[in-house]
Amino acid sequence: MNQTVHIPNICEFMNRHLVDVFDTMLSIKAGVAPDKAMPMFDERITGCVAFAGEHVNGTIYLHLAAPFATQVAAAMLGLSASDLGDTEVNDVVGEVTNMLTGGLKSWLCDCGSECAVSTPAIIRGSAFTIEPVPDVERAWLLFDCNQSRVAVEIHVRIG
Amino acid sequence: MAIKILSVDDSRTIRLIVGRAFKSYDVTVIEAGNGEEGLAVAAREKPELIILDVTMPVMDGVTMLTRLKADPELKGIPVIMLTAESGRENVLQIARLGVRDYLVKPFKEEQIIEKASRCVTLEKRAVTAA
Numbered sequence: 606m607n608q609t610v611h612i613p614n615i616c617e618f619m620n621r622h623l624v625d626v627f628d629t630m631l632s633i634k635a636g637v638a639p640d641k642a643m644p645m646f647d648e649r650i651t652g653c654v655a656f657a658g659e660h661v662n663g664t665i666y667l668h669l670a671a672p673f674a675t676q677v678a679a680a681m682l683g684l685s686a687s688d689l690g691d692t693e694v695n696d697v698v699g700e701v702t703n704m705l706t707g708g709l710k711s712w713l714c715d716c717g718s719e720c721a722v723s724t725p726a727i728i729r730g731s732a733f734t735i736e737p738v739p740d741v742e743r744a745w746l747l748f749d750c751n752q753s754r755v756a757v758e759i760h761v762r763i764g
Numbered sequence: 765m766a767i768k769i770l771s772v773d774d775s776r777t778i779r780l781i782v783g784r785a786f787k788s789y790d791v792t793v794i795e796a797g798n799g800e801e802g803l804a805v806a807a808r809e810k811p812e813l814i815i816l817d818v819t820m821p822v823m824d825g826v827t828m829l830t831r832l833k834a835d836p837e838l839k840g841i842p843v844i845m846l847t848a849e850s851g852r853e854n855v856l857q858i859a860r861l862g863v864r865d866y867l868v869k870p871f872k873e874e875q876i877i878e879k880a881s882r883c884v885t886l887e888k889r890a891v892t893a894a
Contacts, residue, residue: 629871682777692776696775699775703775708848710849714849722848
């Protein structure tokens with residue numbers, strides 16, 4: 606299968622894939638948000654995984670509110686939230702971001718755009734923004750799950 | 765005697781999930797955090813099965829698998845690759861290296877058991893009275 610890779614079809618894939626990852630790994634139902642209201646995080650945990658190839662490269666950022674990230678980690682590890690420290694929560698957020706980007710990598714490869722992915726990194730903080738470098742397109746995807754809003758930020762350079 | 769399964773993954777989360785999947789079976793899950801550690805643990809413990817991640821720091825799963833298959837003492841150990849990447853090329857590359865099976869993330873614990881039971885005989889752990 607060879608198909609042209611554009612931001613809209615990357616977003617379309619990621620909308621489906623996040624719902625699948627959350628359902629399969631966390632048994633958490635996620636839905637594409639009906640509005641474009643950006644989440645306001647008091648404290649945020651962001652997972653990031655980069656992908657790079659000859660025709661496409663970029664980074665996927667998964668932004669979660671800290672309390673929801675703890676819920677996600679508890680769901681994935683089958684533990685109580687009170688048993689979890691920052692290390693466990695970071696590891697789970699990194700792994701979920703890795704699954705999201707790994708799925709995108711597979712989709713890109715099947716579209717004819719081979720690429721490799723990095724190992725995950727975590728950013729924790731309450732007031733930060735991530736600015737794309739020149740020539741990089743950015744898209745935001747928003748999801749609602751368990752009364753929390755989840756944001757996926759996609760930075761991609763095609764061609 | 766419990767069979768040994770080696771889980772090689774840089775993510776503690778995934779190692780925990782693998783360990784949890786085999787909790788009700790007569791299995792001892794041993795762990796390594798990258799391919800280099802994985803080779804050392806495999807040589808020392810001689811596990812009956814290895815569940816191996818692809819993308820890891822220090823030494824990735826493909827390199828570990830290549831070295832494992834080149835070692836006369838370890839090459840017979842069946843390997844299930846665990847990968848977040850399901851693309852056709854990726855799967856073909858893994859298949860060429862001689863893995864027994866592969867599992868794409870996200871996955872359910874039942875899928876690990878199903879794949880593992882095609883490689884080794886899994887027996888339910890005896891329930892002991894409290």
